[in-house]
Amino acid sequence: MAKDRGDHNEQACKQVDGEMTRFFELFGKRWTGLIVAVLTEQGAYFADLRRAIPGISERMLSDRLTELTTAGLVVREVDAGPPLRVAYRLTDAGNALEPALKELSRWAENHLPSGGEDCPEQFRG
Numbered sequence: 001m002a003k004d005r006g007d008h009n010e011q012a013c014k015q016v017d018g019e020m021t022r023f024f025e026l027f028g029k030r031w032t033g034l035i036v037a038v039l040t041e042q043g044a045y046f047a048d049l050r051r052a053i054p055g056i057s058e059r060m061l062s063d064r065l066t067e068l069t070t071a072g073l074v075v076r077e078v079d080a081g082p083p084l085r086v087a088y089r090l091t092d093a094g095n096a097l098e099p100a101l102k103e104l105s106r107w108a109e110n111h112l113p114s115g116g117e118d119c120p121e122q123f124r125g
Contacts, residue, residue, distance in 0.1 A: 034056075
């Protein structure tokens, strides 16, 4: 049996607040943060987003963009063309994430082994 680590009891544990829970329900999913990071620079067409995020499938990109649109962080705009093209851009609420994303990038650069080499250039300190 593991040794007791002090006065740990359920009363001493704080629950995570609702705002943090809502945030990580969306941003805890793979690819979501990277999509927003790409869009902070400027709006992008679907194909451009897919090229900017190596490894993401079309289906996953579509699903994440739908979630971000539903959350009010991204706007979907259809260019009737021809050819028909769909562009995405951040709303004011989405753009408000930029300072937090830059801080997370700086933290990763300083504290994660990869040195932040995989993060988009606009988020490097």
